Amino acid sequence: MISGILIGSLLVLNTSRWPIAWLGLELNLISFVPAAINNEKNKKPAMTYFIAQRCGSLIILLGGLILDMSLLSKAVIITGIILKIGLIPLHYWVPLIANSLKNFFLYILLSWQKIAPLSILCLYFLKNNLIPFFNALAGALIILSITIIPLLLIFRGIIQISWIINLERRFLIYYTSLYFLILGIVIIYFKNGGINFRWALLNAGGLPPLTGFIIKLKAILRIKNWIASLLIAARGIALTSYSRFLVNSKFFDKSFKPLLLITSTLGIV
Numbered sequence: 001m002i003s004g005i006l007i008g009s010l011l012v013l014n015t016s017r018w019p020i021a022w023l024g025l026e027l028n029l030i031s032f033v034p035a036a037i038n039n040e041k042n043k044k045p046a047m048t049y050f051i052a053q054r055c056g057s058l059i060i061l062l063g064g065l066i067l068d069m070s071l072l073s074k075a076v077i078i079t080g081i082i083l084k085i086g087l088i089p090l091h092y093w094v095p096l097i098a099n100s101l102k103n104f105f106l107y108i109l110l111s112w113q114k115i116a117p118l119s120i121l122c123l124y125f126l127k128n129n130l131i132p133f134f135n136a137l138a139g140a141l142i143i144l145s146i147t148i149i150p151l152l153l154i155f156r157g158i159i160q161i162s163w164i165i166n167l168e169r170r171f172l173i174y175y176t177s178l179y180f181l182i183l184g185i186v187i188i189y190f191k192n193g194g195i196n197f198r199w200a201l202l203n204a205g206g207l208p209p210l211t212g213f214i215i216k217l218k219a220i221l222r223i224k225n226w227i228a229s230l231l232i233a234a235r236g237i238a239l240t241s242y243s244r245f246l247v248n249s250k251f252f253d254k255s256f257k258p259l260l261l262i263t264s265t266l267g268i269v
Helices: 002-013 018-036 040-066 071-085 093-098 103-110 112-123 130-143 149-165 169-189 195-205 211-220 227-248 258-268
Strands: none
Touching (some): 002 018, 018 040, 018 103, 040 071, 040 093, 040 112, 071 112, 093 103, 093 149, 103 112, 112 149, 130 149, 149 227, 169 258, 195 227, 195 258, 211 227, 211 258
């Protein structure tokens, strides 16, 4: 199952042919579905995930086969990518499946599963300022009303994708790797609700001088258009939302883990 998820994404990353990219997306999908159905109650969310992802893959294939990179072709591909990643306004399936997943597969959904469609977006220069603008703005507004950690991570991820879309390829790999690492630490500690979770959440929120802040500062210096101001504002709103979780969390664990110190200082590298 895990090998299928990895191989499917790697196929997409290492090909420039649309049928092979579609095959990689489908292999990734088929491999992840069993993880989504971990008990009888999760069949409906799993089917919702399957239908959304299958439609997204077919839409991307359709846009790629048009192949002339006209406005219509790009619009079709971008629509498929938005559905695959779960960006606003085609994010309806993400909360359904995220709430039914165990921690490990929740992390896979919010990290690795985004890599293949994002690579298509970057490879074919389909960047569009409307995507990060709309998702950063809507994600920041929605996150203010969220009271559940999985949903917080979902809409935080939507805001983060708005950052990633605006980055150049080499720095994009650096930023995305550290973002996924920070996300993983939050997921590891969120059930404890103690000092480790608080620290991980502050790091994810971008509190100076932690890694989450440093990588965003480096990103802002590389984003040369007007969208940078909106991304900063969205980050501020998200950090305000995180503070509610910090206030409401309880100190079940008193020991501070060295792993948190390492991940909180990686941004200086």
